[in-house]
Amino acid sequence: MAATHRISGHGRLTPAKTVRFTFDGQSYSGLAGDTLASALLANGVHLVGRSFKYHRPRGILSAGAEEPNALVSVERDAARRTPNVRATVQELYDGLSASSQNRWPSLSFDVGAVNDLASPMFSAGFYYKTFMWPKAAWKSLYEPKIRAAAGLGVSPDQPDPDHYSARFEHCDVLVLGGGAAGLAAALAAAETGARVIICDEQAELGGALHFEAGTSIDGADGWSWAQATAAKLAAMDNVRVLPRTTAFGYYAQNFVGLTERVSEHLASPGHDLPRERLWQVRAKRVILATGAIERHMVFADNDRPGILLASAARTYLNHYGVAVGQNVGVYTANDTAYAAAIDLKKAGVNIAAIVDLRDNPAGALVDEARALGIEINHGRAVIKTGGRLRVSSMTIQPKNGGGERNIPIDALLMSSGWTPSVHLFSQSRGKVAFDDATKRFLPGTYAQDCVSVGACNGTDGISATLDEAYAAGEKAAKDAGAKAGKSAKPKAETSESWAGGMLGAGPGAGADTTVKAFVDFQNDVTAKDIRLAVREGMRSIEHVKRFTTNGMATDQGKTSNMHGLAIAAETLDKDIPAVGLTTFRAPYTPVTFGSIVNHGRGVLFDPTRKTAMHGWAEAHGAVFEDVGQWKRAWYFPKPGEDMHAAVNRECVTVRKSAGLFDASTLGKIEVVGPDAAKFMELLYTNPWEKLEPGRCRYGIMLREDGFIYDDGVVGRLAADRFHVTTTTGGAARVMNHMEDYLQTEFPHLNVWLSSISEQWAVIAVQGPNSRKIIEPLVEGIDMSDEALPHMSVREGKICGVPTRLFRMSFTGDRGFEVNVPADYGQAVWEALWAEGQKHGACAYGTEAMHVLRAEKGYIIVGQDTDGTVTPNDAGLDWAIGKKKTDFVGIRGLTRPDLVAKGRKQLVGLKAKDLKVVLEEGAQIVADPRQPIPMTMIGHVTSSYWSENCGRGIALAVVIDGRDRMGQTLHVPMPDSVIEVEVCSPVFFDEKGERLNG
Incomplete structure (x- = not known):
């Protein structure tokens, strides 16, 4: 089907570059550079989906990431089906195949639309009241039906064949947003020599300059200036320009998550390109230039296909060369929509009428609209629309009541004003403040090294925006350590202003009406739903949100939140700030699992750690179990043995002769320094000052509350050096625990901590014959009971390799733990194994280890303790120094409940x-x-x-x-x-x- 709604001479796309695509099986053509939304509109397609609850027909509302309606599934093949793609951001490519969602059997005839007729039964919060009785029906009836109905698109059911990449990056200045403000800020910062990253979610930088036609910057039209500035930045060695990249999360210490769509816009991406790339950026300074989002008008039946935001219609005309209709109505409460009407009128589109809720609109745009002969109805409101699958008329009347008038239209543009996009600012833990004069929330108290500029900061007018942004860029670079810049500040001229507007429901959708005036399009939340929530007792906007699901759809309330807040405030008879504001959480827009997970799937889903002896165990038939990230030999079955038989044999063999066990996964930490013993005294319950070098002690570590945190054997190698062992699962957290206390509570102690878990392979040789097995291979260590008693440690060599040899046991038999550099672990194991065969020794795994320690009543922290067990509870009072007056947890142990x-x-x-x-x-x-x-x-x-x-x-x-x-x-x-x-x-x-x- 050929495109029929392109306007010759308009837009920035090349007419000769055509591409083919399908939507719901119907073939269409578009132009390279189109989004799916612009291409559909060029083909006269307005109906693109159905709403979630009522299955009402839905059309394209916006031209950006705030889109709540035009959600489609894009399918490259059976394994590459992506649901809930916003058609307004999906770039067109040759062969693109998209389909609508949430309808059956077809988009134009959806059986689910019966829900709209039954809407009185589905008022806000109905599910909280309906599914309470009978109780038994929840599992058998309600839950399966609700789960089947939940969601919009269909998730892919095959493994994702694409690959994804990730980058970590540092910069001096990170600019989030590539509109006029972001470009000016990036340019000012870049000219100082600072390292700059600028990103924007759209394919081309420019922001609102995509649609603004009357803006001039440095003598050029705004769009040309934006492209020239972006090219200049891209050519600079100290700048990275990232289009198609969304800043989705702002975290602590200026850490920002970005996701880049690398090949979603390509017909044949090739195997060398990732589908998406995750950027994890740490910036010295962040500049937020995230713009503002236009709000819709809230009135009866404001959701019909063909009703869209004024800025969207202007984008489709000025950037894509597409007219959204031939007989267009406009409903507004600010000047922005006038600019859209003027542009469409100049392009040959008939403007049926402008309906302005304000009593006496005035200004250059209003005057220009009148001069073009456009009918302006001020002090009036649109109270309803006609049409089924596309809007066909609007009914207007004076806002205070009076005679109605029906006006035929095929599209309706609306604008109630602009909401600053403070999402990332809020994610940074900044606190917004309500500006009563302009009725909008603006950045207030900052929590991180960032600054907001332009529309997201409430700055109106392109000239003021450029001045503010340029100054912010220079300052951010200077604060990050750069020198003064050298470029000239851009100068702009425009007659446009984004100021003004209204919040809440318009006339005809007041408190005494039952009409469907939609606030949240995707979730079918109406003005009357918000009012019902208040009547049901909801006083906080967070409660109203959850009761109605307003702002809980995939767009996260970008167009609906402020309207919902205003309606709730009006119903409560409170000022808007008194009702509160919902929390803006990451991600800003949905992020794919592929982007987040990246290479971490399949065998790379979780890092797999293997000990130095893993290969030997594998070759000797070991069955492995996962312990944290480690692969540990579970048991060593012989032919014909099941697990129980193998474990029984291993346990008996260890008790009768000896066994070899790979204990390398134990956490190992070296505590070194003049104050090492003092530090150990504070971290453990046991006394350490008088422990002689060469001796070991079982140690217990507590939390502040007095409960057991970890345990292990500690060997004192020298007066200033301890070799600490921890549980396998506790290695990292014990190291963090020690570092935390050393840096925050005991910084006066002269101590160094080193994790040595991976440096030493550990071979436990346990059983009556253990000394006979080890002794022939040891050099420089007297193995007699007198020279090496139980709970001793010596340094020497084994098989010519340096060793730390511990005389200790986790089985209750004579035992040793041989620590050798990990590179030599398997070689020493094989030598010990050869000696062990002379004495009938076996290799045993973790299951036998558990049985043997349980026979002796030795605990395992995390299995025999649960975070509420004290040393006394575990029968370990003997491990607490009787003369100690201070250690972590000592005060916790004295709490009444812990001694009762x-x-x-x-x-x-x-x-x-x-x-x-x-x-x-x-x-x-x-x-x-x-x-x-x-x-x-x-x-x-x-x-x-x-x-x-x-x-x-x-x-x-x-x-x-x-x-x-x-x-x-x-x-x-x-x-x-x-x-x-x-x-x-x-x-x-x-x-x-x-x-x-």
């Missing part, structure tokens, strides 16, 4: 049936005959089958557990109640004789 009776304490559990293995997490009760819900007195934290004990064993936390020794408690399960006896948490070698056996 009735706390859960760590105990052991033995099921009366030896073969029963309790389920971890199972609840424990004193009396199973009590009514449901029962009173739970504890739960199982660890539970295993112990081949060495010949029974199931378990650890648990139970209220006053140590006073219940020998008592019978009960574990209710779905099919039975299991009797258990409370016992000591040590099930094997209770006297600890095997540590030296």
